[in-house]
Amino acid sequence: MKSNSFLYFIKEGVTSVFNHGFMSVATIAIMMACLIIMGGFTLLSANIQEMISTLESQNQVVAFVDDSLTDEEARSLSDKILTLDNVDTVEFVSREQAMNKFLRKYQDNTLFNDIDPTVFRHRYVITMTDIEGMEALQNDLYRVPGIARVNAHLEISRGFVTVRNIVAAVSLVLTIVLLVISVFIMANTIKLTTFSRREEIAVMKMVGATNSFIRWPFVIEGLFLGIIGSALAYLVTWGVYEILYTRAQNSATFAFVNLVRFSQYAVPMLIAYAAIGILVGVISSSTAIKNYLKI
Amino acid sequence: MIKFKEVYKTYENGTKAIRGINLDIDDGEFVFLVGPSGSGKSTLIKLITGEICATSGLVEVNGFDMTAIKRRQMPKLRRTLGVVFQDFRLIDKKTIFENVAFAMRVVGAPSKEIKARVEYVLELVGLAGHSDSYPLELSGGEQQRVAIARALVNNPSVIIADEPTGNIDPARSLEIMRLLEQINELGTTVLVVTHEKELVNRFAKRVVVIDSGRLIGDGVSGYYSYEE
Numbered sequence: 001m002k003s004n005s006f007l008y009f010i011k012e013g014v015t016s017v018f019n020h021g022f023m024s025v026a027t028i029a030i031m032m033a034c035l036i037i038m039g040g041f042t043l044l045s046a047n048i049q050e051m052i053s054t055l056e057s058q059n060q061v062v063a064f065v066d067d068s069l070t071d072e073e074a075r076s077l078s079d080k081i082l083t084l085d086n087v088d089t090v091e092f093v094s095r096e097q098a099m100n101k102f103l104r105k106y107q108d109n110t111l112f113n114d115i116d117p118t119v120f121r122h123r124y125v126i127t128m129t130d131i132e133g134m135e136a137l138q139n140d141l142y143r144v145p146g147i148a149r150v151n152a153h154l155e156i157s158r159g160f161v162t163v164r165n166i167v168a169a170v171s172l173v174l175t176i177v178l179l180v181i182s183v184f185i186m187a188n189t190i191k192l193t194t195f196s197r198r199e200e201i202a203v204m205k206m207v208g209a210t211n212s213f214i215r216w217p218f219v220i221e222g223l224f225l226g227i228i229g230s231a232l233a234y235l236v237t238w239g240v241y242e243i244l245y246t247r248a249q250n251s252a253t254f255a256f257v258n259l260v261r262f263s264q265y266a267v268p269m270l271i272a273y274a275a276i277g278i279l280v281g282v283i284s285s286s287t288a289i290k291n292y293l294k295i
Numbered sequence: 296m297i298k299f300k301e302v303y304k305t306y307e308n309g310t311k312a313i314r315g316i317n318l319d320i321d322d323g324e325f326v327f328l329v330g331p332s333g334s335g336k337s338t339l340i341k342l343i344t345g346e347i348c349a350t351s352g353l354v355e356v357n358g359f360d361m362t363a364i365k366r367r368q369m370p371k372l373r374r375t376l377g378v379v380f381q382d383f384r385l386i387d388k389k390t391i392f393e394n395v396a397f398a399m400r401v402v403g404a405p406s407k408e409i410k411a412r413v414e415y416v417l418e419l420v421g422l423a424g425h426s427d428s429y430p431l432e433l434s435g436g437e438q439q440r441v442a443i444a445r446a447l448v449n450n451p452s453v454i455i456a457d458e459p460t461g462n463i464d465p466a467r468s469l470e471i472m473r474l475l476e477q478i479n480e481l482g483t484t485v486l487v488v489t490h491e492k493e494l495v496n497r498f499a500k501r502v503v504v505i506d507s508g509r510l511i512g513d514g515v516s517g518y519y520s521y522e523e
Protein backbone atom coordinates (compact mmCIF):
# COMPACT_ATOMS: atom_id res chain seq x y z
CA MET A 1 0.00 0.00 0.00
CA LYS A 2 1.36 3.38 -0.96
CA SER A 3 1.65 5.91 1.82
CA ASN A 4 -0.44 8.54 0.05
CA SER A 5 -3.20 5.95 -0.35
CA PHE A 6 -2.92 5.12 3.33
CA LEU A 7 -3.43 8.75 4.33
CA TYR A 8 -6.36 8.89 1.95
CA PHE A 9 -7.92 5.79 3.54
CA ILE A 10 -7.61 7.26 7.03
CA LYS A 11 -9.03 10.58 5.94
CA GLU A 12 -11.89 8.88 4.12
CA GLY A 13 -12.65 6.52 6.98
CA VAL A 14 -12.72 9.26 9.59
CA THR A 15 -14.68 11.78 7.50
CA SER A 16 -17.18 9.08 6.77
CA VAL A 17 -17.85 8.63 10.49
CA PHE A 18 -18.87 12.30 10.65
CA ASN A 19 -20.61 12.38 7.27
CA HIS A 20 -22.88 9.56 8.35
CA GLY A 21 -23.41 11.04 11.78
CA PHE A 22 -26.69 9.37 12.65
CA MET A 23 -25.55 5.92 11.63
CA SER A 24 -22.26 6.35 13.46
CA VAL A 25 -24.11 7.28 16.63
CA ALA A 26 -26.42 4.29 16.21
CA THR A 27 -23.51 1.91 15.67
CA ILE A 28 -21.62 3.26 18.66
CA ALA A 29 -24.74 3.06 20.85
CA ILE A 30 -25.39 -0.56 19.93
CA MET A 31 -21.79 -1.50 20.46
CA MET A 32 -21.86 0.23 23.85
CA ALA A 33 -25.04 -1.57 24.86
CA CYS A 34 -23.59 -4.96 23.94
CA LEU A 35 -20.27 -4.33 25.65
CA ILE A 36 -21.89 -2.96 28.81
CA ILE A 37 -24.17 -5.99 29.06
CA MET A 38 -21.22 -8.31 28.51
CA GLY A 39 -19.01 -6.40 30.93
CA GLY A 40 -21.74 -6.16 33.56
CA PHE A 41 -22.31 -9.85 33.30
CA THR A 42 -18.61 -10.57 33.64
CA LEU A 43 -18.41 -8.44 36.77
CA LEU A 44 -21.46 -10.14 38.20
CA SER A 45 -19.96 -13.57 37.68
CA ALA A 46 -16.62 -12.35 39.06
CA ASN A 47 -18.47 -11.36 42.21
CA ILE A 48 -20.23 -14.68 42.44
CA GLN A 49 -16.93 -16.50 42.03
CA GLU A 50 -15.40 -14.25 44.66
CA MET A 51 -18.19 -15.08 47.10
CA ILE A 52 -17.75 -18.75 46.41
CA SER A 53 -14.05 -18.57 47.02
CA THR A 54 -14.60 -16.66 50.27
CA LEU A 55 -16.87 -19.44 51.41
CA GLU A 56 -14.39 -21.98 50.16
CA SER A 57 -11.55 -20.53 52.16
CA GLN A 58 -13.57 -21.15 55.29
CA ASN A 59 -13.45 -24.82 54.48
CA GLN A 60 -10.64 -26.50 56.29
CA VAL A 61 -8.98 -29.86 56.51
CA VAL A 62 -8.00 -31.00 59.98
CA ALA A 63 -5.06 -33.39 60.30
CA PHE A 64 -4.60 -35.13 63.65
CA VAL A 65 -1.11 -35.95 64.84
CA ASP A 66 -0.27 -39.43 66.05
CA ASP A 67 -0.22 -39.62 69.88
CA SER A 68 3.11 -41.42 69.91
CA LEU A 69 4.93 -38.29 68.68
CA THR A 70 6.51 -35.90 71.15
CA ASP A 71 5.32 -32.28 71.23
CA GLU A 72 8.53 -31.29 69.51
CA GLU A 73 8.07 -33.84 66.72
CA ALA A 74 4.42 -32.88 66.33
CA ARG A 75 5.27 -29.23 65.83
CA SER A 76 7.98 -29.99 63.30
CA LEU A 77 5.44 -31.60 60.93
CA SER A 78 4.26 -28.19 59.83
CA ASP A 79 7.20 -27.76 57.45
CA LYS A 80 6.36 -31.02 55.73
CA ILE A 81 2.71 -30.11 55.38
CA LEU A 82 3.58 -26.74 53.88
CA THR A 83 5.44 -28.43 51.04
CA LEU A 84 2.30 -30.27 49.95
CA ASP A 85 0.39 -29.13 46.89
CA ASN A 86 -2.64 -26.89 47.27
CA VAL A 87 -1.83 -25.89 50.87
CA ASP A 88 -2.57 -22.26 51.58
CA THR A 89 -2.14 -21.85 55.35
CA VAL A 90 -1.20 -24.24 58.10
CA GLU A 91 -2.04 -23.63 61.74
CA PHE A 92 -0.79 -25.86 64.57
CA VAL A 93 -3.32 -26.36 67.35
CA SER A 94 -1.95 -28.07 70.45
CA ARG A 95 -4.11 -30.46 72.45
CA GLU A 96 -4.46 -27.81 75.22
CA GLN A 97 -5.66 -25.17 72.77
CA ALA A 98 -8.05 -27.69 71.30
CA MET A 99 -9.42 -28.51 74.69
CA ASN A 100 -9.90 -24.85 75.63
CA LYS A 101 -11.72 -24.21 72.43
CA PHE A 102 -13.87 -27.26 73.01
CA LEU A 103 -14.68 -26.17 76.54
CA ARG A 104 -15.51 -22.67 75.49
CA LYS A 105 -17.92 -24.11 73.00
CA TYR A 106 -19.62 -26.27 75.60
CA GLN A 107 -19.09 -24.17 78.73
CA ASP A 108 -22.67 -24.61 79.85
CA ASN A 109 -22.31 -28.34 79.76
CA THR A 110 -21.03 -29.63 83.11
CA LEU A 111 -20.48 -33.06 81.68
CA PHE A 112 -17.13 -31.97 80.23
CA ASN A 113 -15.91 -30.03 83.26
CA ASP A 114 -13.01 -32.20 84.36
CA ILE A 115 -11.94 -33.46 81.01
CA ASP A 116 -8.31 -34.45 80.52
CA PRO A 117 -6.25 -32.80 77.75
CA THR A 118 -4.81 -36.20 76.77
CA VAL A 119 -8.08 -37.21 75.16
CA PHE A 120 -7.36 -34.49 72.59
CA ARG A 121 -4.72 -34.72 69.93
CA HIS A 122 -2.36 -32.17 68.49
CA ARG A 123 -3.72 -31.12 65.15
CA TYR A 124 -3.16 -29.01 62.09
CA VAL A 125 -5.83 -26.79 60.61
CA ILE A 126 -5.13 -26.43 56.90
CA THR A 127 -6.76 -24.17 54.32
CA MET A 128 -6.48 -24.81 50.62
CA THR A 129 -5.92 -22.63 47.58
CA ASP A 130 -8.33 -24.74 45.53
CA ILE A 131 -11.12 -26.65 47.18
CA GLU A 132 -11.29 -29.02 44.23
CA GLY A 133 -8.06 -30.63 45.47
CA MET A 134 -9.45 -31.47 48.90
CA GLU A 135 -9.50 -35.20 48.35
CA ALA A 136 -6.00 -35.23 46.89
CA LEU A 137 -4.76 -33.25 49.86
CA GLN A 138 -6.41 -35.65 52.23
CA ASN A 139 -4.54 -38.53 50.59
CA ASP A 140 -1.28 -36.57 50.65
CA LEU A 141 -1.70 -35.90 54.34
CA TYR A 142 -2.22 -39.55 55.11
CA ARG A 143 1.15 -40.16 53.51
CA VAL A 144 2.90 -37.78 55.91
CA PRO A 145 4.47 -39.92 58.68
CA GLY A 146 3.03 -38.90 62.03
CA ILE A 147 -0.42 -37.92 60.76
CA ALA A 148 -2.92 -40.35 62.21
CA ARG A 149 -6.21 -39.16 60.82
CA VAL A 150 -7.52 -36.51 58.46
CA ASN A 151 -10.94 -34.89 58.69
CA ALA A 152 -12.16 -33.43 55.42
CA HIS A 153 -15.68 -32.62 54.29
CA LEU A 154 -15.40 -34.00 50.81
CA GLU A 155 -19.10 -33.70 50.06
CA ILE A 156 -18.93 -29.93 50.69
CA SER A 157 -15.94 -29.69 48.43
CA ARG A 158 -17.82 -31.49 45.69
CA GLY A 159 -20.78 -29.17 46.13
CA PHE A 160 -18.62 -26.08 45.74
CA VAL A 161 -16.88 -27.46 42.73
CA THR A 162 -20.22 -28.17 41.08
CA VAL A 163 -21.53 -24.66 41.79
CA ARG A 164 -18.31 -23.13 40.56
CA ASN A 165 -18.36 -25.13 37.35
CA ILE A 166 -21.96 -24.19 36.68
CA VAL A 167 -21.24 -20.50 37.19
CA ALA A 168 -18.21 -20.69 34.92
CA ALA A 169 -20.07 -22.59 32.19
CA VAL A 170 -23.11 -20.33 32.30
CA SER A 171 -21.02 -17.19 32.11
CA LEU A 172 -18.94 -18.57 29.25
CA VAL A 173 -22.02 -19.53 27.26
CA LEU A 174 -23.76 -16.23 27.96
CA THR A 175 -20.67 -14.23 26.99
CA ILE A 176 -20.37 -16.09 23.70
CA VAL A 177 -24.07 -15.67 22.96
CA LEU A 178 -23.87 -11.95 23.71
CA LEU A 179 -20.79 -11.64 21.52
CA VAL A 180 -22.48 -13.37 18.60
CA ILE A 181 -25.59 -11.21 19.03
CA SER A 182 -23.55 -8.02 19.09
CA VAL A 183 -21.58 -8.97 15.98
CA PHE A 184 -24.88 -9.68 14.27
CA ILE A 185 -26.49 -6.39 15.32
CA MET A 186 -23.37 -4.41 14.52
CA ALA A 187 -23.00 -5.99 11.09
CA ASN A 188 -26.60 -5.12 10.31
CA THR A 189 -26.28 -1.57 11.55
CA ILE A 190 -23.17 -1.08 9.46
CA LYS A 191 -24.93 -2.75 6.54
CA LEU A 192 -27.59 -0.06 6.82
CA THR A 193 -24.95 2.64 6.85
CA THR A 194 -23.32 1.19 3.77
CA PHE A 195 -26.57 0.65 1.91
CA SER A 196 -26.69 4.35 1.10
CA ARG A 197 -23.18 4.06 -0.25
CA ARG A 198 -23.60 1.18 -2.67
CA GLU A 199 -23.81 3.67 -5.53
CA GLU A 200 -20.55 5.19 -4.46
CA ILE A 201 -19.03 1.72 -4.34
CA ALA A 202 -20.43 0.94 -7.79
CA VAL A 203 -18.78 4.09 -9.16
CA MET A 204 -15.51 3.15 -7.53
CA LYS A 205 -15.68 -0.29 -9.14
CA MET A 206 -16.42 1.31 -12.51
CA VAL A 207 -13.31 3.45 -12.40
CA GLY A 208 -11.26 0.34 -11.68
CA ALA A 209 -10.87 0.31 -7.91
CA THR A 210 -9.68 -2.95 -6.46
CA ASN A 211 -11.76 -4.47 -3.69
CA SER A 212 -9.13 -3.83 -1.09
CA PHE A 213 -8.97 -0.15 -2.09
CA ILE A 214 -12.72 0.13 -1.51
CA ARG A 215 -12.63 -1.89 1.67
CA TRP A 216 -9.89 0.02 3.50
CA PRO A 217 -11.86 3.19 4.30
CA PHE A 218 -14.69 1.02 5.61
CA VAL A 219 -12.31 -1.00 7.73
CA ILE A 220 -10.84 2.17 9.18
CA GLU A 221 -14.30 3.55 9.79
CA GLY A 222 -15.22 0.34 11.62
CA LEU A 223 -11.99 0.53 13.59
CA PHE A 224 -12.70 4.10 14.57
CA LEU A 225 -16.28 3.34 15.60
CA GLY A 226 -15.05 0.31 17.53
CA ILE A 227 -12.50 2.35 19.47
CA ILE A 228 -14.99 5.08 20.34
CA GLY A 229 -17.73 2.58 21.25
CA SER A 230 -15.51 0.46 23.46
CA ALA A 231 -13.87 3.44 25.18
CA LEU A 232 -17.27 4.94 26.06
CA ALA A 233 -18.65 1.56 27.12
CA TYR A 234 -15.63 1.04 29.35
CA LEU A 235 -16.06 4.39 31.06
CA VAL A 236 -19.77 3.76 31.62
CA THR A 237 -19.13 0.26 33.01
CA TRP A 238 -16.48 1.61 35.33
CA GLY A 239 -18.55 4.54 36.56
CA VAL A 240 -21.70 2.49 37.12
CA TYR A 241 -19.79 -0.26 38.90
CA GLU A 242 -18.12 2.21 41.24
CA ILE A 243 -21.49 3.75 42.09
CA LEU A 244 -23.03 0.33 42.77
CA TYR A 245 -19.97 -0.69 44.78
CA THR A 246 -20.20 2.36 47.04
CA ARG A 247 -23.95 1.86 47.46
CA ALA A 248 -23.47 -1.80 48.37
CA GLN A 249 -20.74 -1.02 50.88
CA ASN A 250 -22.99 1.53 52.57
CA SER A 251 -26.09 -0.61 52.61
CA ALA A 252 -26.92 -2.91 55.52
CA THR A 253 -27.89 -5.90 53.39
CA PHE A 254 -24.74 -6.04 51.30
CA ALA A 255 -22.19 -4.84 53.86
CA PHE A 256 -21.10 -8.38 54.68
CA VAL A 257 -20.64 -9.31 51.02
CA ASN A 258 -17.08 -9.02 49.85
CA LEU A 259 -17.43 -7.35 46.42
CA VAL A 260 -14.54 -7.29 43.98
CA ARG A 261 -12.92 -3.92 43.23
CA PHE A 262 -13.15 -2.68 39.66
CA SER A 263 -9.43 -1.99 39.73
CA GLN A 264 -8.74 -5.74 40.00
CA TYR A 265 -10.34 -6.18 36.59
CA ALA A 266 -9.54 -2.78 35.07
CA VAL A 267 -6.72 -3.88 32.77
CA PRO A 268 -8.15 -7.18 31.46
CA MET A 269 -11.54 -5.51 30.98
CA LEU A 270 -9.95 -2.65 29.06
CA ILE A 271 -8.11 -5.09 26.82
CA ALA A 272 -11.24 -7.19 26.29
CA TYR A 273 -13.39 -4.14 25.53
CA ALA A 274 -10.88 -2.72 23.08
CA ALA A 275 -10.31 -6.08 21.39
CA ILE A 276 -14.02 -6.84 21.07
CA GLY A 277 -14.85 -3.29 19.93
CA ILE A 278 -12.13 -3.22 17.30
CA LEU A 279 -12.75 -6.76 16.07
CA VAL A 280 -16.50 -6.36 15.87
CA GLY A 281 -16.16 -2.96 14.19
CA VAL A 282 -13.69 -4.13 11.60
CA ILE A 283 -15.27 -7.50 10.89
CA SER A 284 -18.78 -6.19 10.62
CA SER A 285 -17.86 -3.24 8.41
CA SER A 286 -15.88 -5.35 6.01
CA THR A 287 -18.53 -8.06 5.80
CA ALA A 288 -21.28 -5.47 5.37
CA ILE A 289 -19.89 -4.19 2.07
CA LYS A 290 -19.10 -7.64 0.69
CA ASN A 291 -22.29 -7.78 -1.38
CA TYR A 292 -21.63 -4.45 -3.04
CA LEU A 293 -18.18 -5.49 -4.15
CA LYS A 294 -19.44 -8.19 -6.45
CA ILE A 295 -20.17 -5.93 -9.45
CA MET B 296 -10.61 -2.13 -29.67
CA ILE B 297 -14.02 -3.65 -28.96
CA LYS B 298 -15.18 -6.86 -30.59
CA PHE B 299 -18.53 -8.69 -30.37
CA LYS B 300 -18.83 -12.09 -32.04
CA GLU B 301 -22.19 -13.88 -32.06
CA VAL B 302 -23.04 -12.49 -28.64
CA TYR B 303 -26.19 -13.52 -26.80
CA LYS B 304 -27.36 -12.29 -23.44
CA THR B 305 -30.32 -13.78 -21.63
CA TYR B 306 -31.11 -12.39 -18.19
CA GLU B 307 -31.94 -14.70 -15.31
CA ASN B 308 -35.64 -13.95 -15.73
CA GLY B 309 -35.50 -15.22 -19.31
CA THR B 310 -35.41 -11.84 -21.11
CA LYS B 311 -33.37 -12.21 -24.29
CA ALA B 312 -31.76 -8.78 -24.33
CA ILE B 313 -29.05 -9.45 -26.92
CA ARG B 314 -29.56 -11.98 -29.70
CA GLY B 315 -26.57 -12.61 -31.87
CA ILE B 316 -24.62 -9.38 -32.22
CA ASN B 317 -21.46 -8.97 -34.28
CA LEU B 318 -19.70 -5.65 -33.95
CA ASP B 319 -16.19 -4.22 -34.25
CA ILE B 320 -15.15 -0.82 -32.98
CA ASP B 321 -11.62 0.22 -33.84
CA ASP B 322 -9.35 2.41 -31.79
CA GLY B 323 -9.98 6.10 -32.33
CA GLU B 324 -13.51 5.66 -33.68
CA PHE B 325 -16.53 7.72 -32.68
CA VAL B 326 -19.66 5.56 -32.62
CA PHE B 327 -23.27 6.35 -31.81
CA LEU B 328 -25.32 3.42 -30.53
CA VAL B 329 -29.02 4.02 -31.10
CA GLY B 330 -32.22 2.03 -30.85
CA PRO B 331 -35.63 2.12 -29.21
CA SER B 332 -36.14 1.75 -25.51
CA GLY B 333 -35.58 -1.80 -24.34
CA SER B 334 -33.65 -2.75 -27.45
CA GLY B 335 -30.59 -3.78 -25.45
CA LYS B 336 -28.31 -0.73 -25.62
CA SER B 337 -27.51 -0.60 -21.91
CA THR B 338 -27.08 -4.35 -21.89
CA LEU B 339 -24.49 -4.03 -24.65
CA ILE B 340 -22.65 -1.37 -22.65
CA LYS B 341 -22.70 -3.51 -19.50
CA LEU B 342 -21.18 -6.37 -21.44
CA ILE B 343 -18.30 -4.05 -22.31
CA THR B 344 -17.78 -2.73 -18.78
CA GLY B 345 -18.00 -6.21 -17.27
CA GLU B 346 -21.05 -5.49 -15.12
CA ILE B 347 -22.65 -8.54 -16.70
CA CYS B 348 -21.31 -11.47 -18.67
CA ALA B 349 -22.49 -12.73 -22.07
CA THR B 350 -24.52 -15.94 -22.11
CA SER B 351 -22.69 -17.05 -25.24
CA GLY B 352 -20.40 -15.63 -27.89
CA LEU B 353 -17.22 -13.62 -27.55
CA VAL B 354 -16.75 -10.13 -26.15
CA GLU B 355 -13.28 -8.66 -26.34
CA VAL B 356 -12.40 -5.24 -24.89
CA ASN B 357 -8.95 -3.72 -25.14
CA GLY B 358 -7.37 -7.13 -25.34
CA PHE B 359 -9.36 -8.64 -22.44
CA ASP B 360 -11.63 -11.60 -23.17
CA MET B 361 -14.72 -10.55 -21.23
CA THR B 362 -16.22 -14.03 -21.25
CA ALA B 363 -13.22 -15.48 -19.40
CA ILE B 364 -11.84 -12.50 -17.47
CA LYS B 365 -10.66 -13.18 -13.91
CA ARG B 366 -12.17 -11.17 -11.12
CA ARG B 367 -8.73 -9.89 -10.22
CA GLN B 368 -8.19 -8.52 -13.73
CA MET B 369 -11.42 -6.58 -13.79
CA PRO B 370 -9.91 -3.42 -12.23
CA LYS B 371 -7.16 -3.49 -14.88
CA LEU B 372 -9.70 -3.63 -17.69
CA ARG B 373 -11.84 -0.91 -16.14
CA ARG B 374 -8.88 1.43 -15.91
CA THR B 375 -8.71 1.36 -19.70
CA LEU B 376 -12.34 2.51 -19.88
CA GLY B 377 -13.98 5.78 -18.95
CA VAL B 378 -17.68 5.35 -18.23
CA VAL B 379 -20.23 8.18 -18.20
CA PHE B 380 -23.65 7.36 -16.82
CA GLN B 381 -26.98 8.89 -17.71
CA ASP B 382 -27.60 9.79 -14.08
CA PHE B 383 -24.05 11.19 -13.60
CA ARG B 384 -23.40 9.12 -10.45
CA LEU B 385 -21.42 11.81 -8.70
CA ILE B 386 -20.78 11.56 -4.99
CA ASP B 387 -22.75 14.38 -3.40
CA LYS B 388 -20.58 14.64 -0.33
CA LYS B 389 -17.36 15.16 -2.26
CA THR B 390 -16.33 18.37 -4.02
CA ILE B 391 -16.07 18.49 -7.80
CA PHE B 392 -12.32 18.23 -7.47
CA GLU B 393 -12.58 15.14 -5.24
CA ASN B 394 -15.20 13.53 -7.45
CA VAL B 395 -12.73 13.61 -10.31
CA ALA B 396 -9.61 13.04 -8.22
CA PHE B 397 -10.74 9.84 -6.55
CA ALA B 398 -10.74 8.04 -9.89
CA MET B 399 -7.00 8.73 -9.90
CA ARG B 400 -6.53 7.76 -6.26
CA VAL B 401 -8.01 4.42 -7.17
CA VAL B 402 -5.03 3.76 -9.41
CA GLY B 403 -2.62 5.01 -6.75
CA ALA B 404 -1.47 8.18 -8.46
CA PRO B 405 0.66 10.59 -6.39
CA SER B 406 -1.12 13.69 -5.04
CA LYS B 407 0.87 16.15 -7.12
CA GLU B 408 0.07 14.39 -10.33
CA ILE B 409 -3.58 14.16 -9.30
CA LYS B 410 -3.83 17.89 -8.70
CA ALA B 411 -2.28 18.84 -12.04
CA ARG B 412 -4.27 16.31 -14.04
CA VAL B 413 -7.63 17.06 -12.38
CA GLU B 414 -7.18 20.77 -12.98
CA TYR B 415 -6.38 20.04 -16.58
CA VAL B 416 -9.45 17.89 -17.25
CA LEU B 417 -11.76 20.26 -15.39
CA GLU B 418 -10.52 23.02 -17.64
CA LEU B 419 -11.04 20.78 -20.67
CA VAL B 420 -14.70 20.28 -19.78
CA GLY B 421 -15.07 23.99 -18.97
CA LEU B 422 -15.40 23.77 -15.21
CA ALA B 423 -12.11 25.29 -14.14
CA GLY B 424 -13.72 27.57 -11.57
CA HIS B 425 -15.86 24.93 -9.88
CA SER B 426 -13.28 22.75 -8.14
CA ASP B 427 -14.58 23.48 -4.68
CA SER B 428 -18.30 23.33 -5.44
CA TYR B 429 -20.43 20.30 -4.62
CA PRO B 430 -22.38 18.39 -7.29
CA LEU B 431 -25.78 19.65 -6.12
CA GLU B 432 -24.61 23.23 -6.57
CA LEU B 433 -24.20 22.65 -10.31
CA SER B 434 -26.69 22.46 -13.19
CA GLY B 435 -27.46 19.14 -14.84
CA GLY B 436 -25.22 19.93 -17.81
CA GLU B 437 -22.38 20.92 -15.53
CA GLN B 438 -22.78 17.75 -13.49
CA GLN B 439 -22.63 15.71 -16.66
CA ARG B 440 -19.40 17.47 -17.58
CA VAL B 441 -17.96 16.53 -14.19
CA ALA B 442 -18.88 12.92 -14.94
CA ILE B 443 -17.10 13.23 -18.27
CA ALA B 444 -14.06 14.75 -16.58
CA ARG B 445 -14.00 11.80 -14.18
CA ALA B 446 -14.22 9.35 -17.08
CA LEU B 447 -11.37 11.17 -18.80
CA VAL B 448 -9.01 11.71 -15.95
CA ASN B 449 -7.15 8.40 -16.14
CA ASN B 450 -6.59 8.85 -19.85
CA PRO B 451 -8.64 5.81 -20.88
CA SER B 452 -8.40 4.47 -24.41
CA VAL B 453 -12.20 4.19 -24.62
CA ILE B 454 -14.93 6.49 -23.33
CA ILE B 455 -18.34 4.88 -22.99
CA ALA B 456 -21.34 7.09 -22.38
CA ASP B 457 -24.80 5.60 -21.77
CA GLU B 458 -27.28 8.37 -22.62
CA PRO B 459 -25.05 11.17 -21.39
CA THR B 460 -27.59 13.76 -22.49
CA GLY B 461 -30.73 12.07 -21.24
CA ASN B 462 -31.22 14.50 -18.40
CA ILE B 463 -30.31 17.82 -20.01
CA ASP B 464 -31.83 20.25 -22.48
CA PRO B 465 -31.04 20.12 -26.23
CA ALA B 466 -28.66 23.06 -26.26
CA ARG B 467 -26.63 21.54 -23.43
CA SER B 468 -26.78 18.13 -25.11
CA LEU B 469 -25.16 19.53 -28.22
CA GLU B 470 -22.44 21.01 -26.05
CA ILE B 471 -21.77 17.67 -24.40
CA MET B 472 -21.61 15.93 -27.77
CA ARG B 473 -19.17 18.55 -29.03
CA LEU B 474 -17.06 17.90 -25.98
CA LEU B 475 -17.05 14.16 -26.63
CA GLU B 476 -16.17 14.84 -30.27
CA GLN B 477 -13.28 16.98 -29.13
CA ILE B 478 -12.09 14.22 -26.80
CA ASN B 479 -12.29 11.79 -29.70
CA GLU B 480 -10.14 14.08 -31.79
CA LEU B 481 -7.48 13.81 -29.09
CA GLY B 482 -7.33 10.08 -29.86
CA THR B 483 -9.81 8.43 -27.49
CA THR B 484 -12.35 5.92 -28.80
CA VAL B 485 -15.85 7.16 -27.98
CA LEU B 486 -19.03 5.09 -27.80
CA VAL B 487 -22.20 7.07 -27.12
CA VAL B 488 -25.62 5.60 -26.48
CA THR B 489 -28.44 7.99 -27.24
CA HIS B 490 -32.12 8.29 -28.00
CA GLU B 491 -31.78 11.64 -29.65
CA LYS B 492 -32.00 11.21 -33.39
CA GLU B 493 -31.82 14.95 -34.05
CA LEU B 494 -28.57 15.16 -32.21
CA VAL B 495 -27.05 12.17 -34.00
CA ASN B 496 -27.89 13.69 -37.34
CA ARG B 497 -25.92 16.83 -36.61
CA PHE B 498 -22.71 14.81 -36.63
CA ALA B 499 -21.30 12.80 -39.46
CA LYS B 500 -20.35 9.78 -37.38
CA ARG B 501 -20.74 6.04 -37.46
CA VAL B 502 -24.15 4.99 -36.17
CA VAL B 503 -24.93 1.48 -34.98
CA VAL B 504 -28.62 0.71 -34.69
CA ILE B 505 -30.01 -2.16 -32.63
CA ASP B 506 -33.55 -3.36 -32.11
CA SER B 507 -34.80 -6.23 -29.96
CA GLY B 508 -31.26 -7.26 -29.28
CA ARG B 509 -30.23 -7.48 -32.93
CA LEU B 510 -28.03 -5.23 -35.02
CA ILE B 511 -30.22 -3.73 -37.72
CA GLY B 512 -28.02 -0.99 -39.10
CA ASP B 513 -24.46 0.24 -39.22
CA GLY B 514 -23.60 3.34 -41.24
CA VAL B 515 -22.84 7.03 -41.15
CA SER B 516 -25.37 9.35 -39.57
CA GLY B 517 -27.41 11.56 -41.83
CA TYR B 518 -27.42 8.75 -44.38
CA TYR B 519 -29.12 6.31 -42.14
CA SER B 520 -32.47 6.69 -40.50
CA TYR B 521 -34.46 4.51 -38.21
CA GLU B 522 -37.90 4.66 -36.71
CA GLU B 523 -38.49 4.41 -33.01
Ligand SMILES: Nc1ncnc2c1ncn2[C@@H]1O[C@H](COP(=O)(O)OP(=O)(O)OP(=O)(O)O)[C@@H](O)[C@H]1O
Nearest residue numbers: 306307308310312331332333334335336337338339
Ligand atom coordinates in the same frame (compact mmCIF):
# COMPACT_ATOMS: atom_id res chain seq x y z
N1 LIG C 1 -31.14 -6.79 -14.85
C1 LIG C 1 -32.08 -7.18 -15.74
N2 LIG C 1 -32.78 -8.31 -15.52
C2 LIG C 1 -33.71 -8.72 -16.40
N3 LIG C 1 -34.01 -8.07 -17.53
C3 LIG C 1 -33.36 -6.93 -17.80
C4 LIG C 1 -32.36 -6.43 -16.91
N4 LIG C 1 -31.86 -5.29 -17.45
C5 LIG C 1 -32.54 -5.09 -18.60
N5 LIG C 1 -33.42 -6.07 -18.83
C6 LIG C 1 -34.30 -6.22 -19.99
O1 LIG C 1 -33.47 -6.37 -21.14
C7 LIG C 1 -34.00 -5.64 -22.24
C8 LIG C 1 -32.96 -4.64 -22.72
O2 LIG C 1 -32.76 -3.68 -21.71
P1 LIG C 1 -31.72 -2.51 -21.84
O3 LIG C 1 -31.63 -1.85 -20.53
O4 LIG C 1 -30.48 -3.02 -22.42
O5 LIG C 1 -32.47 -1.57 -22.88
P2 LIG C 1 -32.04 -0.13 -23.42
O6 LIG C 1 -31.91 -0.27 -24.88
O7 LIG C 1 -30.89 0.37 -22.67
O8 LIG C 1 -33.33 0.71 -23.07
P3 LIG C 1 -33.41 2.26 -22.68
O9 LIG C 1 -33.24 3.01 -23.93
O10 LIG C 1 -34.80 2.40 -22.14
O11 LIG C 1 -32.36 2.53 -21.67
C9 LIG C 1 -35.26 -4.99 -21.73
O12 LIG C 1 -36.35 -5.80 -22.12
C10 LIG C 1 -35.13 -5.00 -20.23
O13 LIG C 1 -36.38 -5.10 -19.63
Ligand SMILES: [Mg+2]
Nearest residue numbers: 336337338457
Ligand atom coordinates in the same frame (compact mmCIF):
# COMPACT_ATOMS: atom_id res chain seq x y z
MG1 LIG D 1 -30.51 2.02 -21.29
